[in-house]
Amino acid sequence: MNAINLYTMAKFFILGICILVVGVHYRIFPPKEKYGLGYRSSRSTLNRDTWDSANKYAFSLLIGAGCFTLFLGFLSYFLVKDPRLPNTFGIISIPLTFIATEYFLRNVFDKKGNRRKKKE
Numbered sequence: 784m785n786a787i788n789l790y791t792m793a794k795f796f797i798l799g800i801c802i803l804v805v806g807v808h809y810r811i812f813p814p815k816e817k818y819g820l821g822y823r824s825s826r827s828t829l830n831r832d833t834w835d836s837a838n839k840y841a842f843s844l845l846i847g848a849g850c851f852t853l854f855l856g857f858l859s860y861f862l863v864k865d866p867r868l869p870n871t872f873g874i875i876s877i878p879l880t881f882i883a884t885e886y887f888l889r890n891v892f893d894k895k896g897n898r899r900k901k902k903e
Contacts, residue, residue, distance in 0.1 A: 792860065803845075805849075806842045806843070817834040822837045824881075826896075833888060844880045848872075852869050855872055856869035
């Protein structure tokens with residue numbers, strides 16, 4: 784493979800790889816302090832339980848987004864030959880992860896950070 788082919792392949796796969804690596808790293812080594820790196824929002828930093836739940840959920844979503852972005856990269860590279868599809872999805876998936884995580888926190892915890900009672 785020459786350098787041009789590697790550059791072309793990188794355009795299709797680099798964003799998916801980056802999202803996947805970040806998601807896997809923080810899923811394996813979750814952030815311990817709520818004032819450091821990790822998924823931070825006003826709702827996720829209420830207490831330790833909200834912090835751990837938000838980070839576990841957000842980085843699981845990032846792993847899925849990274850895998851799907853890589854899958855779109857393979858499809859685009861071999862079928863469509865256009866890197867815009869996986870890159871667009873990769874860029875859109877990051878804010879969607881934040882929205883989904885806030886929705887998750889809102890459904891699992893109340894405004895004070897206490898777990899909601901399960902409905903029977």
